[in-house]
Amino acid sequence: MSHSHHHTLAKPLGLDSLGPVTAEEARLLEKLDVSRLPRHIAIIMDGNGRWAQKRHLPRIVGHSTGTESARTTIETCARLNIEALTLYAFSVENWRRPKTEIEFLMKLLRQYIRNEMPLIQRNNIRMRFLGRSDDLPLAVQKDTRDAIDATARNSGMVLSIALNYGGRAELVDAMNSILAERRRHNGHTATEPISEEQLARHLYTADLPDPDLLIRTSGEMRVSNFLLWQIAYAELFVTDVLWPDFNRARLFEALLDFQKRERRYGGIDAAPPSRAAR
Ligand code: FPP
Numbered sequence: 001m002s003h004s005h006h007h008t009l010a011k012p013l014g015l016d017s018l019g020p021v022t023a024e025e026a027r028l029l030e031k032l033d034v035s036r037l038p039r040h041i042a043i044i045m046d047g048n049g050r051w052a053q054k055r056h057l058p059r060i061v062g063h064s065t066g067t068e069s070a071r072t073t074i075e076t077c078a079r080l081n082i083e084a085l086t087l088y089a090f091s092v093e094n095w096r097r098p099k100t101e102i103e104f105l106m107k108l109l110r111q112y113i114r115n116e117m118p119l120i121q122r123n124n125i126r127m128r129f130l131g132r133s134d135d136l137p138l139a140v141q142k143d144t145r146d147a148i149d150a151t152a153r154n155s156g157m158v159l160s161i162a163l164n165y166g167g168r169a170e171l172v173d174a175m176n177s178i179l180a181e182r183r184r185h186n187g188h189t190a191t192e193p194i195s196e197e198q199l200a201r202h203l204y205t206a207d208l209p210d211p212d213l214l215i216r217t218s219g220e221m222r223v224s225n226f227l228l229w230q231i232a233y234a235e236l237f238v239t240d241v242l243w244p245d246f247n248r249a250r251l252f253e254a255l256l257d258f259q260k261r262e263r264r265y266g267g268i269d270a271a272p273p274s275r276a277a278r
Contacts, residue, residue: 017079021248028252036259038212040084041077042227042234045070047218047242060104065244067112071119076248078123078157084208085159088226092132092166106140109163113147120147124156130204131165132173158208165204167228174202205230213258217243235261 015034018025045066052062070087077085090105097105113127120127127147136144144163178198182190200206210230216222219240223231237254239246263270 015080018076018248024249025252028249028256031256032252033259034080037080037082037255038235038258039082039209040086040211040213041082042086042088042211042214042231043073044088044214044216044224044226045243045246046216046220048244050218051242051244059101060108062242062244063105063108067108069243069246070112071116072248073246073251074116074125074159075119075123076251078125078159082157084211085157086130086162086205086208086211086227087160088162088165088224090131090163090165091225092164092169093225106137109161110140110143113143117147117150120151120159121154124154125151126154126156126158127151128158128160130160130162130170132169133164136164160205160208162226165226167223167225170204170227171199171229173204174199177202200229203229210234212263213237213254215239215254217241217246233263233265235263 015029018029021029048062048066049059050062051065052059055061073087074085089109094105095102127150129144129148133141133144140163144161175194178194181202205227208230210232211227211234214223214227214231214234214236216236216238219238221238235258237257239250239254241250265271
């Protein structure tokens with residue numbers, strides 16, 4: 001599959017690029033300060049199964065409908081000039097689900113990557129995948145690599161899909177990657193203590209700012225092994241809305257809630273502690 005690059009045709013970004021808005025969206029947008037948006041939003045897209053069950057539909061219908069919420073969220077964040085958006089699609093723990101649901105999710109993801117490519121290109125988005133990719137089905141590995149390559153030269157929002165992702169696994173992988181690097185160089189650095197900066201450089205998210213805002217749908221007050229290191233100072237927004245019902249108005253509400261918070265990073269003013277801890 002080959003993709004062309006359309007980023008020179010990308011529409012101007014910002015509020016004007018959102019297209020027609022509903023009355024509810026307009027009312028929320030009016031209150032939003034576009035100069036104080038989060039740089040990086042991370043989302044735990046939970047509640048697809050419950051959404052389907054409530055309607056006496058199979059769980060997989062919830063996942064399919066959830067892709068529409070993902071599309072809206074991705075496009076809206078790109079147009080608001082958000083630097084990075086990270087979506088939790090499949091965790092290392094999700095292999096414990098029934099085989100048929102796992103297979104459906106993998107198929108859905110492959111379809112999603114293919115179907116959304118025009119939208120991704122139109123919005124100048126760079127794609128990434130966070131997680132242990134080697135353990136994914138080969139077909140998924142190929143599609144994810146194609147998506148990364150096809151969007152590598154885009155310059156807009158970085159969209160990361162966490163796939164076979166676990167926060168503890170990521171920290172273990174980072175430490176093993178440091179050990180491997182030290183073995184390769186085999187010099188005096190081998191016995192140096194590991195610093196926060198060095199560890200952060202070996203995470204899957206190496207060159208991304210840490211999330212400022214972590215959104216979780218469907219009400220559970222848990223972090224579920226998501227971006228454990230990176231969310232150290234993130235504002236948490238948990239909503240009872242189930243992921244398939246999460247739309248643009250709900251996203252604007254999360255952003256407004258974020259703007260009401262006073263961020264202190266453990267100090268008494270609003271400056272982040274240091275570049276290193278970001
Ligand atoms: C959680 O709902 C959701 C998932 C495990 C899968 C998320 C996947 C998608 C939205 C599909 C496509 C992926 C992308 C990147 C667009 P759940 O099944 O845990 O719901 P429940 O807690 O109600 O059972």
